[in-house]
Amino acid sequence: MYRRILMVLVLGVGLGLTACGSEGGASSRDSTLRWAISSAPRSLDTAHAFDGTSVNVINELLEPLVVVDPQGQLEPKLASSWRQTDAVTYVYTLRDDVTFWDGSPLTAEDVVFSIERHRDPAVASEYGTYVKDIASVTATGELEVTFTLKTAVPEFKYLVALFSHTVKKSFAEEHAEDLGDSKTLTMGTGPYQATTFSADGVEVTRNDEYWGEPPTWEAIRFDVIPDADTLHLAVDGGEVDGTFNVPLTSSRNWDTLSDTSVHYVDAPISTVLSMDTTAPPWNDVHLRRAVAHAIDRESIVATVFGGHGRVSQSIIDPSLWSFLGPDVEDFETTFDGVRAYEYDLDKARAELAQSAHPDGISFTVTYPSGRASVGKPLQVMAASLKEVGITLTPKEVPASEWIGYIYAHQDLGAQILAVAADYPDPGVARLLLGKENAVPNAFNVANFTSPELEDLLAQERSADTGTRVDAMHQIAKIAAEEVPYVPLFFLDSTLALGKDLRYAGDFSYWTPLLDEWANRVQVRK
Amino acid sequence: MRLALWLGGRLAGIALTLLIVSILVFGILYVTPGSAEQVLLGTRPSSPETLAAIRERYHLDESVGSQYVHWLSSAVRLDLGESVRSGQDISTMLSERMPVTLFLAAYAALIAGVVGIPAGLVAGIRSGTLTDRAITVATTICVSAPSFVVGFLLLYAFGVALDWFPNYGTGGGLVDRAWHLTLPAVALALAPMAILARQTRASALKVYHQDFTTFARARGLPRRVVLGRYALRNSSLPVVTTAGLVVGYFLTGTVLVEQVFAVPGIGTLMIESVSTKDVLVVQMLALVIALFMLSANLLADLGHLALDPRVRKGVLG
Numbered sequence: 001m002y003r004r005i006l007m008v009l010v011l012g013v014g015l016g017l018t019a020c021g022s023e024g025g026a027s028s029r030d031s032t033l034r035w036a037i038s039s040a041p042r043s044l045d046t047a048h049a050f051d052g053t054s055v056n057v058i059n060e061l062l063e064p065l066v067v068v069d070p071q072g073q074l075e076p077k078l079a080s081s082w083r084q085t086d087a088v089t090y091v092y093t094l095r096d097d098v099t100f101w102d103g104s105p106l107t108a109e110d111v112v113f114s115i116e117r118h119r120d121p122a123v124a125s126e127y128g129t130y131v132k133d134i135a136s137v138t139a140t141g142e143l144e145v146t147f148t149l150k151t152a153v154p155e156f157k158y159l160v161a162l163f164s165h166t167v168k169k170s171f172a173e174e175h176a177e178d179l180g181d182s183k184t185l186t187m188g189t190g191p192y193q194a195t196t197f198s199a200d201g202v203e204v205t206r207n208d209e210y211w212g213e214p215p216t217w218e219a220i221r222f223d224v225i226p227d228a229d230t231l232h233l234a235v236d237g238g239e240v241d242g243t244f245n246v247p248l249t250s251s252r253n254w255d256t257l258s259d260t261s262v263h264y265v266d267a268p269i270s271t272v273l274s275m276d277t278t279a280p281p282w283n284d285v286h287l288r289r290a291v292a293h294a295i296d297r298e299s300i301v302a303t304v305f306g307g308h309g310r311v312s313q314s315i316i317d318p319s320l321w322s323f324l325g326p327d328v329e330d331f332e333t334t335f336d337g338v339r340a341y342e343y344d345l346d347k348a349r350a351e352l353a354q355s356a357h358p359d360g361i362s363f364t365v366t367y368p369s370g371r372a373s374v375g376k377p378l379q380v381m382a383a384s385l386k387e388v389g390i391t392l393t394p395k396e397v398p399a400s401e402w403i404g405y406i407y408a409h410q411d412l413g414a415q416i417l418a419v420a421a422d423y424p425d426p427g428v429a430r431l432l433l434g435k436e437n438a439v440p441n442a443f444n445v446a447n448f449t450s451p452e453l454e455d456l457l458a459q460e461r462s463a464d465t466g467t468r469v470d471a472m473h474q475i476a477k478i479a480a481e482e483v484p485y486v487p488l489f490f491l492d493s494t495l496a497l498g499k500d501l502r503y504a505g506d507f508s509y510w511t512p513l514l515d516e517w518a519n520r521v522q523v524r525k
Numbered sequence: 526m527r528l529a530l531w532l533g534g535r536l537a538g539i540a541l542t543l544l545i546v547s548i549l550v551f552g553i554l555y556v557t558p559g560s561a562e563q564v565l566l567g568t569r570p571s572s573p574e575t576l577a578a579i580r581e582r583y584h585l586d587e588s589v590g591s592q593y594v595h596w597l598s599s600a601v602r603l604d605l606g607e608s609v610r611s612g613q614d615i616s617t618m619l620s621e622r623m624p625v626t627l628f629l630a631a632y633a634a635l636i637a638g639v640v641g642i643p644a645g646l647v648a649g650i651r652s653g654t655l656t657d658r659a660i661t662v663a664t665t666i667c668v669s670a671p672s673f674v675v676g677f678l679l680l681y682a683f684g685v686a687l688d689w690f691p692n693y694g695t696g697g698g699l700v701d702r703a704w705h706l707t708l709p710a711v712a713l714a715l716a717p718m719a720i721l722a723r724q725t726r727a728s729a730l731k732v733y734h735q736d737f738t739t740f741a742r743a744r745g746l747p748r749r750v751v752l753g754r755y756a757l758r759n760s761s762l763p764v765v766t767t768a769g770l771v772v773g774y775f776l777t778g779t780v781l782v783e784q785v786f787a788v789p790g791i792g793t794l795m796i797e798s799v800s801t802k803d804v805l806v807v808q809m810l811a812l813v814i815a816l817f818m819l820s821a822n823l824l825a826d827l828g829h830l831a832l833d834p835r836v837r838k839g840v841l842g
Contacts, residue, residue: 399801
């Protein structure tokens with residue numbers, strides 16, 4: 001009997017090899033989009049679900065005042081127009097034709113309420129950091145919302161796209177304790193309405209009364225598939241229509257799928273190696289430079305990620321400069337005079353010889369378990385560092401333990417971390433810098449600061465774009481001279497789609513993060 | 526009366542074990558690095574005010590002892606608290622996830638029992654033959670193949686290549702659910718099935734060559750009576766003990782299998798909760814699994830009582 005089972009297995013595998021080539025695309029397409037996500041949203045309440053997967057789902061349900069288009073430009077959503085009246089005042093005028101799923105009209109009260117929730121310490125919103133500079137947000141008319149800031153925040157116009165997702169006030173008040181959970185769900189204005197939410201995933205159906213363009217799909221099923229290999233098989237078998245979760249470290253396997261096309265686009269997701277500049281051994285700039293010269297970023301991007309990434313030379317992503325406005329110089333010139341660390345073992349040895357550790361050192365870098373996108377690069381880095389006498393030992397620890405080390409901000413040593421930009425502005429790099437962030441629960445894990453840098457960081461907050469650009473140029477220069485962080489690479493965003501589907505317009509890192517996206521996924525005619 | 530006393534003693538033992546498990550799990554989670562308030566605040570910087578509000582709400586600023594007492598006093602009132610990761614009531618999460626895992630475990634137990642026990646019996650009775658050797662080889666393979674490897678093999682063969690079964694998910698309705706969970710149940714059942722088969726074979730071998738079985742055969746009793754009444758019942762004691770242990774395996778083995786087949790049961794919940802240090806959820810899952818194990822052992826012992834008059838006499842007098 002077992003022999004028979006084994007034969008079936010062998011036969012099955014054999015059949016599979018031939019069947020794969022001959023099968024066509026998913027032929028029977030109903031009007032439900034089946035989208036794979038890696039875990040269920042933690043909540044449908046934005047305040048407690050600020051992570052990639054949850055945001056992708058919530059963007060179909062709740063709408064913000066403005067959104068960011070694929071090119072990174074602001075577009076109106078619930079607000080028909082907005083204006084900045086002075087450095088700290090922003091006024092948004094709402095559309096007058098928007099209704100919630102229950103038919104009631106959207107008012108400025110609902111918008112103000114949704115934003116006030118993030119400001120309420122009792123709610124403990126994950127967006128707290130992005131609303132901390134708001135002095136007040138008020139309904140200055142039936143359809144008008146006015147923000148007053150405590151200080152100028154150059155990227156504020158983009159932040160509004162992150163935190164202004166609006167939920168109906170009376171609904172949220174009625175369900176103050178359980179808004180966004182699997183029983184209560186939520187009440188929004190979006191093109192799709194949540195119908196079920198469980199550990200299985202989320203199902204949403206078309207909002208027939210939607211105020212904007214009619215939604216593309218009758219329904220969308222967000223199915224949870226945590227394991228990357230299972231996801232690959234499910235996509236291969238045509239059981240899901242698409243996903244954003246293609247692991248770059250196995251992109252080669254995905255590229256060979258016959259009925260699926262995988263799109264890769266540049267994304268401002270920066271991976272850096274940090275070194276605590278205030279404690280030995282890393283308080284030695286020559287040691288840090290030696291490490292920077294001994295890492296072969298080109299080959300990491302080419303071999304580990306199949307070329308689906310960009311080698312980085314600075315903690316500031318060059319692709320973000322252009323968002324400062326049309327008058328900002330081309331980034332190539334903006335990076336003029338910024339010290340670069342090409343892969344050169346002789347230069348690394350020379351720097352090491354000048355350091356306090358001419359014979360090299362040994363150090364450990366922890367990384368979150370299962371995260372091949374940092375684990376594999378660490379292996380490659382360890383190999384080339386070995387050549388100059390520096391021993392790097394990568395150590396895999398549970399994700400909660402890893403983030404615990406980072407947030408505790410003690411005995412930081414060297415760390416590897418990936419920082420994704422939440423909004424299109426090169427100023428996001430400031431999260432890694434300065435006194436303000438060299439504390440527990442913040443990300444200056446290199447403890448990098450100096451009076452000069454603090455001055456520049458203050459200038460970077462200026463309302464004047466020219467001043468900001470000059471300041472950031474100086475910051476980039478200092479960060480490159482002192483190398484508190486070795487910039488490693490920027491990883492691509494991915495989109496896998498069944499061959500019978502197409503993505504209308506450009507796929508971009510910004511869309512699923514800062515705009516509704518499922519209506520762009522359309523059946524190929 | 527004696528039975529009630531015996532049962533009462535066993536139940537008290539279970540309660541005490543659960544209490545000890547809860548203290549151990551709570552303590553271990555407390556000393557592992559990582560902070561619960563960070564899970565609550567996500568991966569963005571947070572303000573001191575928000576941190577203070579969170580700490581107060583979840584009693585995080587109190588000592589580990591008083592946190593445990595908080596938990597225990599709510600837990601005995603069946604208030605399991607809420608997950609720090611999702612803010613959901615833990616009782617809701619359990620009621621959502623438990624049925625899937627129990628279904629999967631029961632399905633796997635069924636497969637393991639229905640295939641494993643007869644296979645072991647046949648191998649034991651026909652010991653030394655080609656059938657016996659084939660079954661032995663097969664069980665060796667089954668017991669040594671890791672469930673997640675078997676899982677991917679099954680997925681590829683029956684999910685993708687043959688397209689007989691779905692690749693992930695749980696389905697709705699009884700039939701649809703059984704269809705969705707067949708591959709995971711097979712992956713989960715293989716190792717315990719092999720253990721059951723081995724155990725049955727060993728004890729059948731012993732029983733089948735004892736005098737009373739030989740005598741029964743010599744009297745010309747039909748084969749099914751010899752096998753059913755003499756061989757199976759007498760060889761069932763060690764099998765029942767093994768079954769008790771194996772059932773416990775189903776709940777722990779499901780961690781890997783659920784991950785591979787994207788089954789949102791308590792196994793995947795365990796992975797999510799441990800990796801985000803969702804203390805109360807991990808605590809509850811550990812207790813549920815412990816309770817399950819202990820109950821399975823108790824049932825196995827009750828099974829002994831029912832099957833073996835000698836044991837019955839020992840306990841009940």
